[in-house]
Amino acid sequence: MTITSVPARDLLTAPKRRTRRRRRARAYLLDLVLLVVGVLMVAPLIWLFAASLTAPGSAFSVPPTWVPHPFSVENFVDVNRMIPIGRMALNSLIVAVLSVGGSLLVSVLAAYAFARLSFRGSTPILIIMLSALMVPAQLVIIPVFIMMRNLQLVDTLTALWLPALINVFAIFFLRQYFTSIPRELDEAARIDGAGHLWILFRMLVPLSAPALSALAILGFQASWNNYFGPLIFISSPDKMTLPLGLVTLQAGHGGAPAAVVFAAITMVVVPMLVLFIVFQRNFVASVATAGMRG
Amino acid sequence: MTALLPVPAAAPPVADATARRRRRRREALAGYLFLSPGLVLFIVFIAGPFAAAMVLSLYSWDLLTPREFVGLDNFTRLLSDPLLPRVMANTFLFAFASVATHIGGGLLLALAVNRPMNRVLSYFTRSAIFFPFLLSWAAVALLWKYVLDPGFGLVAYYLGRIGIDAPNWFVDPSWSLTAIIGIDFWYTIGFTFIILLAGLQTVPTELVEAARTDGANSRQILFNVIIPMMSPVLFFATIITFIGAFQIFDPIHIITGGGPENSTRTIVMYLYQTGFQAFQIGYASAIAILIFFVIMGVTLLQFWGARKWVHER
Numbered sequence: 050m051t052i053t054s055v056p057a058r059d060l061l062t063a064p065k066r067r068t069r070r071r072r073r074a075r076a077y078l079l080d081l082v083l084l085v086v087g088v089l090m091v092a093p094l095i096w097l098f099a100a101s102l103t104a105p106g107s108a109f110s111v112p113p114t115w116v117p118h119p120f121s122v123e124n125f126v127d128v129n130r131m132i133p134i135g136r137m138a139l140n141s142l143i144v145a146v147l148s149v150g151g152s153l154l155v156s157v158l159a160a161y162a163f164a165r166l167s168f169r170g171s172t173p174i175l176i177i178m179l180s181a182l183m184v185p186a187q188l189v190i191i192p193v194f195i196m197m198r199n200l201q202l203v204d205t206l207t208a209l210w211l212p213a214l215i216n217v218f219a220i221f222f223l224r225q226y227f228t229s230i231p232r233e234l235d236e237a238a239r240i241d242g243a244g245h246l247w248i249l250f251r252m253l254v255p256l257s258a259p260a261l262s263a264l265a266i267l268g269f270q271a272s273w274n275n276y277f278g279p280l281i282f283i284s285s286p287d288k289m290t291l292p293l294g295l296v297t298l299q300a301g302h303g304g305a306p307a308a309v310v311f312a313a314i315t316m317v318v319v320p321m322l323v324l325f326i327v328f329q330r331n332f333v334a335s336v337a338t339a340g341m342r343g
Numbered sequence: 344m345t346a347l348l349p350v351p352a353a354a355p356p357v358a359d360a361t362a363r364r365r366r367r368r369r370e371a372l373a374g375y376l377f378l379s380p381g382l383v384l385f386i387v388f389i390a391g392p393f394a395a396a397m398v399l400s401l402y403s404w405d406l407l408t409p410r411e412f413v414g415l416d417n418f419t420r421l422l423s424d425p426l427l428p429r430v431m432a433n434t435f436l437f438a439f440a441s442v443a444t445h446i447g448g449g450l451l452l453a454l455a456v457n458r459p460m461n462r463v464l465s466y467f468t469r470s471a472i473f474f475p476f477l478l479s480w481a482a483v484a485l486l487w488k489y490v491l492d493p494g495f496g497l498v499a500y501y502l503g504r505i506g507i508d509a510p511n512w513f514v515d516p517s518w519s520l521t522a523i524i525g526i527d528f529w530y531t532i533g534f535t536f537i538i539l540l541a542g543l544q545t546v547p548t549e550l551v552e553a554a555r556t557d558g559a560n561s562r563q564i565l566f567n568v569i570i571p572m573m574s575p576v577l578f579f580a581t582i583i584t585f586i587g588a589f590q591i592f593d594p595i596h597i598i599t600g601g602g603p604e605n606s607t608r609t610i611v612m613y614l615y616q617t618g619f620q621a622f623q624i625g626y627a628s629a630i631a632i633l634i635f636f637v638i639m640g641v642t643l644l645q646f647w648g649a650r651k652w653v654h655e656r
Binding site: 084086091092113156158163181188190193211276295310318 | 370375378390391460487490534618
């Protein structure tokens, strides 16, 4: 293709130079547009950081503050006085770790059954589970709430992570991944005397590390940011997770001043930003992997 | 007992068959064992509640007094609910706007980024577009509530500088839903962007080059080569965006509570208010079933329509 087009291009030097110049101009224009988009995307966050580090009285001056002046960490101290934010962060972490760890364990076991073991009913069960992907969370939340109430699990962290252990998407995703790993590997291991657990945890799981890390990242993010669940199940501040805590800080008992709310948002955003900068590739890859399923 | 019969020639296959059967039975047992935690959780937290929601929708219940069987009353009430048309209109408007802005914007951004460019600029724009997606709706909604504040917010100030009077977003019913659409775009465009960028990168460059040598212009390449090649990804992104958008709740609950004048009350917000604030469990279940059928219906419709424009590879 390239070979045949070379002589043709040589004949057309003049137009080529013109298109190249036009193409370069267009590239600069695109660069500029992207720069503007990028700045617009980060501007609210920069303002957030700057205002939260400004002394309460001057945080929201007009024109907006882009540099914290006078600098102060008072807003952050106030957050701690108004809500147990450390406890809330710990709650978020506990719920996320249990949800992600537990659901991955459950999913890996089920995916192995679907991908490697033949038993009666496996296909119908898989189809029923997959059709549940279309069931919106709101449809099941009312009965689940009544169930949790009867089990006296309302206002406990258990109500948040226990229902998260079942993740049909993860089961299906891992089943597909396991199926793509050659069965000959299992058979070789079985001849050497390996059992199902060994094959699953010593062979398939390590080989599925990319899929597992994608699911773990997406699951962690979903749990960490969940608002609907805590809103319905949790009422006492020391059981709240960060998202609900933030909203109660802003709306609860008269509401905190905007600068304090900003400090609290900053405390939630900055750890995520650090994680993102460190694990950027993994974050992006996990979203792309989940998307490429389609 | 068969072993006692004097047919030594047939013995090995019989032993073989029983061994195979036993192996198969053990494999099935292992299958049920491995599946059991997932299956139990599935029944307890998805299948059971799903059936329970169907049953609850036939009752009138406030969680305190004994429930009362009312047949299909909740559904007839739903169909004549004077709020429902407004709520559905808001929800569909939000969902369509969300799909259009995310797919259109995401595709444009992916195309703009997918070319040789300055590494710092490339890193900055990709990160800036993607990062908000990692935050929680709670943080995003609260932040934007202040960003859009008519008094000291960024948007009002900078729009004022270029001579535009910013509306009072969350007080003016004709602007409130638009504001939520905008915030949602800022928050989740990174997801669509990354998915579409990954899809764009699977389009073979030779194909694009070939079209260009054949004299196709950029627009022809986009519509006749890139978009058809990306159609499975575009389809997936459309479905995911629609389903997510139809269930929009967090920012509504946090910023507007459904107001002003119902202008941002979406179906899930309505469900939440009915079920968890008014404790009309039966009626809320009926609303949940409506959500289920709408999502299923639209998804099936999209799959049906997809046969016309999605190219299987």
